[in-house]
Amino acid sequence: MIKAQLLKGFQDVYGNDAELKELICNQIISELKLFGYSPLETPVLEYAEVLMGNIGEDEKLIYNFKDHGERHVAMKYDHTVSLARFVANNHMEIGLPFKRYQLGPSFRADKPQRGRTRQFTQLDLDILGTDEILAEVEILNLIVKCYKKLGFKNIKIQINDRKLVDSIIENLKISESNQKDVFICLDKTDKIGLKAACELMVERGISKEITDKLFEIFNIQGSNKEVLNHLKEFNTTTLSSIIDYADKLGFEENLNINFGVVRGLDYYTGLVFEVVDEQIKIGSFGGGGRYENLCERFTHEKISGIGYSFGIERLMIAMQDLKLDSQMQENKVLIVALDPNYRSNAFALNNKLSKEKIISEIALKDSKLAKQIKYAEKKSCNYLILIGEDEVKNQTFTLKNLESQEQETLDFDGLIKNLKD
Amino acid sequence: MIKAQLLKGFQDVYGNDAELKELICNQIISELKLFGYSPLETPVLEYAEVLMGNIGEDEKLIYNFKDHGERHVAMKYDHTVSLARFVANNHMEIGLPFKRYQLGPSFRADKPQRGRTRQFTQLDLDILGTDEILAEVEILNLIVKCYKKLGFKNIKIQINDRKLVDSIIENLKISESNQKDVFICLDKTDKIGLKAACELMVERGISKEITDKLFEIFNIQGSNKEVLNHLKEFNTTTLSSIIDYADKLGFEENLNINFGVVRGLDYYTGLVFEVVDEQIKIGSFGGGGRYENLCERFTHEKISGIGYSFGIERLMIAMQDLKLDSQMQENKVLIVALDPNYRSNAFALNNKLSKEKIISEIALKDSKLAKQIKYAEKKSCNYLILIGEDEVKNQTFTLKNLESQEQETLDFDGLIKNLKD
Incomplete structure (x- = not known):
């Protein structure tokens, strides 16, 4: 085996x-x-x-x-x-x-x-x-x-622009060999904080003078507009434009400029963003x-x-x-034929309920009612429909609510009305 | 590259x-x-x-x-x-x-x-x-x-029962080593016919006497019930029961007993079936x-x-x-802002149409109207909505039907009414 x-x-x-x-x-x-x-x-x-x-x-x-x-x-x-x-x-x-x-x-x-x-x-x-x-x-x-x-x-979308960070890197004249390190360390900001991220940059060979400036640039609290205002000497075109549109369209409150968002994937070149729930x-x-x-x-x-x-x-x-x-909760019904002779009736009802968009299934195994109820509960059915001799004779159905344990005998229209409520 | x-x-x-x-x-x-x-x-x-x-x-x-x-x-x-x-x-x-x-x-x-x-x-x-x-x-x-x-x-479901074929094989005392050959050859019936399939069995070492009997057994034309009647000395329990139920439930006409259906997969043991459209x-x-x-x-x-x-x-x-x-055909709309200043209006309309379950998209590139129409056709949009100075001033929308080329200026309710028709 x-x-x-x-x-x-x-x-x-x-x-x-x-x-x-x-x-x-x-x-x-x-x-x-x-x-x-x-x-x-x-x-x-x-x-x-x-x-x-x-x-x-x-x-x-x-x-x-x-x-x-x-x-x-x-x-x-x-x-x-x-x-x-x-x-x-x-x-x-x-x-x-x-x-x-x-x-x-x-x-x-x-x-x-x-x-x-x-x-x-x-x-x-x-x-x-x-x-x-x-x-x-x-x-x-x-x-x-x-x-x-x-x-x-x-929902908050944490947004950043790699081009903005690029323009800062360029402005500070960070050597080409160190540019990737800036991104790698910024990526850790959310976990370790900006201060520790800047210290990491020093470890990777970026001068204290530059990382101090980076700290000053990125260490801003405030609204998106305040952040952009603080950075106005750099390339904020993309982020400013996005914030403007978002303002007009009513979702500015869902955006949050965050320089810690870098996204590891090599292929991103401009806006990068991540979604979190606070x-x-x-x-x-x-x-x-x-x-x-x-x-x-x-x-x-x-x-x-x-x-x-x-x-x-x-x-x-x-x-x-x-x-x-x-x-996700919807009514679900288990249809039980009380005698094998009534299985076709159970199938027919199953088909009719599907046309009414009511989820139902027929009991596929012959077993005692107690066992059928157990099965129904396992399948999160909240109703049982019983079909026996009386029901077939009178063209009715017995509907049992598995939560309240109440039971009533109904014609087809009454059944549908109950299940759709 | x-x-x-x-x-x-x-x-x-x-x-x-x-x-x-x-x-x-x-x-x-x-x-x-x-x-x-x-x-x-x-x-x-x-x-x-x-x-x-x-x-x-x-x-x-x-x-x-x-x-x-x-x-x-x-x-x-x-x-x-x-x-x-x-x-x-x-x-x-x-x-x-x-x-x-x-x-x-x-x-x-x-x-x-x-x-x-x-x-x-x-x-x-x-x-x-x-x-x-x-x-x-x-x-x-x-x-x-x-x-x-x-x-x-x-739709026809071609049905067969491996157990029925097994009972025939047993009845004819086909040697164990040849039993699989019967299935392999029957599998080809739909392509080459029953006669040729039986000849193939002979090639695989099954006696002419037996294949003649198999030919006689399987060579039946007629309704499902006639076929089952013809085979009543064998194990037809499953197929008979299925045909009975299908009759009561109204889909017997969609079933067709066909001994050529074998299904290659080793794991099937009883009913096997395939669906075709005639x-x-x-x-x-x-x-x-x-x-x-x-x-x-x-x-x-x-x-x-x-x-x-x-x-x-x-x-x-x-x-x-x-x-x-x-x-699958549904109305699709391309929304064109006639000036970059009205892009927010285009977005806002895009959002409002989505709430009405109308499929729309905004023109993402600034280009001449002729080009936008070409794009709309490529995307199978059948309507264009134009938003220009007049429309914004009067809170209206110009709706252009790309099939009839007709164009009318409507308020939002009129727009929705048109697009939902």
């Missing part, structure tokens, strides 16, 4: 978790559709050279192997690199700007922890083929709408940014992109922690 | 194809939910020993490799084997009978052809933990409903059956299962061939 075990870092999703996951994805997708996004599905497996060489040091986490034809293939690490490959290949046919969403699994051979599995689900939205700030605004606006729709009340402490549950050059790996055409990735597993945890997962 | 190429046998799904795919899956899933099925997601990657050793000669098609921890892992070939592993592992917690659906990709390193790719999408429904015939009836009933919902009018010739677009012993690989518990797998790619082709894919 073979041990029925899962690989470490992989999981089965079932029961309430699976229902919640489906609900989240459906809610987000229906919103994205309303804003003109259409679905795209790129394969799980691609040539390794397509997927590798884009994302920096995390590359070692990519599953890759030789296939049956000795091709070096890899499993997708995220949806973005395949998207760039797709758009580079098809931009004439699909037309630019191109807006799409993609839902599906990604794979990283990372150390598993809560909310981080080796196979995980990303729901991405991206716009390619325009570098207008409108794209940034549209994506941020839409993200806020999606989280609000799911019931989140304290009420819970599981870290960000999604991130994104502007990538101007990713498509250049595959085409001479200049195609800039911006996107966001909903991390679905983190989102599930957040919704469970915040008790936002109660929207 | 890296060549933006796909692996052979893999594809990007986008545009109308992707929309159709999503529609099909949503329609089927919403139906399955109404019958008490709940979602399950098992991983793409599993221990190779879990996925391999179940399916017979097709095993060589399974993608498998050593992962970062030198574990021998494999990518799923179908959803059924993982399901058996899952149920064996969790049957106490989930309760039996267990009914679930699973939507996701499967992988086979097979020779690509129309409707058969190396990554393909299966939408499965299964019932585990009961061997009552009710499960067979429920699944067949539900399949017919799903295809009808998608618009199919000539109007089109792309072969079956889904198959399933009863598997009594698959769970035994993982548990001492006796857990019988039955299931069906919708092959989504084949279904897409069938719907396109039959022109059933027109249900």
Whole structure:
């Protein structure tokens, strides 16, 4: 006999978790559709050279192997690199700007922890083929709408602009060899604080004089507008424009300029952002940014992109922690034929209830009523419908409420009325 | 620069194809939910020993490799084997009978052809933990409903019972070493005819005397009831019972007893079936059956299962061939700000239309109207909304119908009324 075990870092999703996951994805997708996004599905497996060489040091986490034809293939690490490959290949046919969403699994051979599995689900939205700030605004606006729709009340998008940080680095004349260190240390700000991050920079060879200036520049408390005002000698064009639009469109309060947001991925070049909920402490549950050059790996055409990735597993945890997962409750009914002769009647009722959009199932095993009730409870059914001799003769149904234990005999219309209430 | 190429046998799904795919899956899933099925997601990657050793000669098609921890892992070939592993592992917690659906990709390193790719999408429904015939009836009933919902009018489920064929083999005293040959040759009946299939059996060492009898037994034309009557000396319990129920529930006309249906997979032991549409010739677009012993690989518990797998790619082709894919047409609107100053107004309208469940997007690039119209047509938008100085001043919107070229200026309510018609 073979041990029925899962690989470490992989999981089965079932029961309430699976229902919640489906609900989240459906809610987000229906919103994205309303804003003109259409679905795209790129394969799980691609040539390794397509997927590798884009994302920096995390590359070692990519599953890759030789296939049956000795091709070096890899499993997708995220949806973005395949998207760039797709758009580079098809931009004439699909037309630019191109807006799409993609839902599906990604794979990283990372150390598993809560909310981080080796196979995980990303729901991405991206716009390619325009570098207008409108794209940034549209994506941020839409993200806020999606989280609000799911019931989140304290969503903050932590935003930063790599170009702004670049302009500061340039202004301070930080040597090229040290520029990446600035980002690496800033990335740790949220965990260790700005002061310690600046000390880390010194350890990496940036002068105390410069890190003191960086501390002064980044050490600002205040509203987004105050922060931008404090930095007005640097390149704040993008962030200012975003804050202005957000103000007019009513979601400025959901944005928070935060220089600690860097996003590890090598391909981001402009706006970068992460979403958090201030009420819970599981870290960000999604991130994104502007990538101007990713498509250049595959085409001479200049195609800039911006996107966001909903991390679905983190989102599930957040919704469970915040008790936002109660929207799923619907009436469910177990139909029990009290005698094998009435099974066709049970089936017929099952079919009729489905036409009324009422969730029902028939008892598939002949067993005592007590056992059927136990099964019904396991399946979170809240009603039982009994079909016996009297019911068939009188064309009625006996409806038992499993919470109140009340029971009444009804005709079909009465039954529907009760179940729809 | 890296060549933006796909692996052979893999594809990007986008545009109308992707929309159709999503529609099909949503329609089927919403139906399955109404019958008490709940979602399950098992991983793409599993221990190779879990996925391999179940399916017979097709095993060589399974993608498998050593992962970062030198574990021998494999990518799923179908959803059924993982399901058996899952149920064996969790049957106490989930309760039996267990009914679930699973939507996701499967992988086979097979020779690509129309409707058969190396990554393909299966939408499965299964019932585990009961061997009552009710499960067979429920699944067949539900399949017919799903295809009808998608618009199919000539669905036939070709059904066969391996136990019936077993009882015939036993009756004819065919030697054990030849029993598999009977199935292998019957499998070819649909392509080459029963006569040639029987000749193949002779080639494989079954006596002419026996194959003549087999020919006589299987060479029946007639209704399902006539076929069963002709075979009444053999074990027709399952098929008779199914035909009786189907008769009462009104889908007997969608069933067709066909001994040529064998299903290659090793794990089927009872009812096997395939779905075809008589109007089109792309072969079956889904198959399933009863598997009594698959769970035994993982548990001492006796857990019988039955299931069906919708092959989504084949279904897409069938719907396109039959022109059933027109249900997808919805109004789509492109909102154009005639001056950058009115972009916030365009965004605001975009948000308001989404609340009315009207699909709209804003023009993300500043360009001449003619170019915007071209973009709108590419995205299958049928309306343009123009926002200029007059519109903003008067709080109106100019709506241009891209088919009729008619244009009118409306207030918000008038706009909504027009777009919802």
